[in-house]
Amino acid sequence: MNVLVTGGAGYIGSHAVKRLREDGHTVVVLDNLYRGHRAAVPDDVHLAEIDLRDTDAIERLLREHRVEVVMNFAALAYVGESVTQPLDYYENNTAGVLSLLQAMKRAGVKRIVHSSTCATYGEPETVPMTEDLPQSPINPYGWSKLFVERMLIDFAHTTEDFAFAALRYFNVAGSARDGSIGEDHEPETHLIPVMLLTALGQREKMTIFGTDYPTPDGTCIRDYIHVEDLIDAHVTVMNALQPGDGRFYNLGIGNGLSVKQLIDAAKAVTGVDFKVEIGPRREGDPPMLYADPSKIERELGWKAKITDVNEMIASAWTWFKDHPDGYNDV
Numbered sequence: 001m002n003v004l005v006t007g008g009a010g011y012i013g014s015h016a017v018k019r020l021r022e023d024g025h026t027v028v029v030l031d032n033l034y035r036g037h038r039a040a041v042p043d044d045v046h047l048a049e050i051d052l053r054d055t056d057a058i059e060r061l062l063r064e065h066r067v068e069v070v071m072n073f074a075a076l077a078y079v080g081e082s083v084t085q086p087l088d089y090y091e092n093n094t095a096g097v098l099s100l101l102q103a104m105k106r107a108g109v110k111r112i113v114h115s116s117t118c119a120t121y122g123e124p125e126t127v128p129m130t131e132d133l134p135q136s137p138i139n140p141y142g143w144s145k146l147f148v149e150r151m152l153i154d155f156a157h158t159t160e161d162f163a164f165a166a167l168r169y170f171n172v173a174g175s176a177r178d179g180s181i182g183e184d185h186e187p188e189t190h191l192i193p194v195m196l197l198t199a200l201g202q203r204e205k206m207t208i209f210g211t212d213y214p215t216p217d218g219t220c221i222r223d224y225i226h227v228e229d230l231i232d233a234h235v236t237v238m239n240a241l242q243p244g245d246g247r248f249y250n251l252g253i254g255n256g257l258s259v260k261q262l263i264d265a266a267k268a269v270t271g272v273d274f275k276v277e278i279g280p281r282r283e284g285d286p287p288m289l290y291a292d293p294s295k296i297e298r299e300l301g302w303k304a305k306i307t308d309v310n311e312m313i314a315s316a317w318t319w320f321k322d323h324p325d326g327y328n329d330v
């Protein structure tokens with residue numbers, strides 16, 4: 001199929017490009033390179049440097065490349081940043097997808113697999129989290145993505161044969177296990193890269209954001225899923241999509257790990273006893289998020305294969321050791 005990958009120069013999107021090409025699809029990438037890297041996109045893949053909000057340019061791109069399905073990864077994706085810059089999140093993530101859907105409507109493209117997030121649930125009443133829990137985000141990032149889910153539902157309702165899936169990821173971790181691509185953000189705020197950059201000596205220390213949460217060791221609990229498993233789920237969902245579908249799935253492994261447990265794992269994998277200090281809570285962080293991933297297994301037979309967090313961290317460690325300056329050094 002001809003697949004448009006938005007955000008394909010970013011961390012998760014670049015792993016999607018790699019996998020889709022391995023499966024024989026023709027891929028076109030749309031990315032404004034705000035947080036992406038040209039070097040993350042193979043030379044023989046067309047990279048259109050277009051903003052999600054440029055409806056006319058997207059319509060042209062969809063027509064020119066006869067796109068049949070869109071995988072939408074382009075977004076701003078930092079919970080903490082969304083609290084301080086909410087309008088940027090609504091403009092980029094919500095208005096951005098509105099523009100993308102307008103372009104798809106005009107060009108007659110009727111299939112989309114969209115990156116949503118467990119941040120749309122807010123602070124869940126129960127864990128593990130099923131897809132039917134109430135969605136009440138506690139940060140602008142979560143709201144910016146929940147509005148998109150609503151737009152997809154309403155647009156699908158009025159568009160014959162439209163098919164969409166909104167995949168609510170938990171915390172995405174690791175890198176391609178062949179070492180070819182990885183995670184490179186500026187600024188970098190995600191826990192695993194922060195730990196590994198500290199282990200490499202690029203940061204003097206790292207900070208735990210809060211040890212007074214109502215969890216067994218007082219630090220936040222998250223569900224980490226390897227990026228290659230996450231993309232495998234996207235491909236499974238894309239292949240299963242039928243006209244008229246509107247699917248929602250949680251993508252996690254179903255196991256909650258605390259920040260302290262992650263730090264112990266990173267120290268074991270790297271063999272470096274890096275410096276850790278305790279700081280205040282980061283605004284917008286729910287105490288505990290982990291998935292009940294059984295819906296996608298029940299409906300599509302898909303299950304994450306990599307469940308050992310040491311293996312996830314080890315794949316990221318290989319990338320960071322080989323690319324201490326990210327994509328700039330290759």
Ligand SMILES: NC(=O)c1ccc[n+]([C@@H]2O[C@H](COP(=O)([O-])OP(=O)(O)OC[C@H]3O[C@@H](n4cnc5c(N)ncnc54)[C@H](O)[C@@H]3O)[C@@H](O)[C@H]2O)c1
Pocket residue numbers: 006007008009010011012013030031032033034035036037050051052053072073074075076077092096115116117118168169170171172173185
């Ligand atoms: N990383 C995670 O743990 C996680 C968890 C849940 C959901 N997600 C979602 O997955 C998607 C990808 O996240 P990521 O971690 O790869 O982030 P990323 O920042 O590495 O990649 C996002 C890419 O989108 C591009 N982009 C952003 N705004 C754009 C715009 N307006 N027009 C064109 N391109 C634009 C950026 O340049 C970047 O290359 C996001 O939608 C994010 O919300 C990520």
Ligand SMILES: O=c1ccn([C@@H]2O[C@H](COP(=O)(O)OP(=O)(O)O[C@H]3O[C@H](CO)[C@@H](O)[C@H](O)[C@H]3O)[C@@H](O)[C@H]2O)c(=O)[nH]1
Pocket residue numbers: 077078079080117118119169170171172189190191192194206207208209210220221222259282285289
């Ligand atoms: O230096 C750090 C960085 C993070 N954390 C904590 O580690 C946990 C994970 O944080 P982070 O890696 O920043 O991820 P999240 O804030 O959980 O957000 C990620 O995971 C969400 C789903 O849970 C996605 O929607 C977001 O896009 C993605 O950035 C949180 O409790 C943070 O407070 C620290 O203690 N110190």
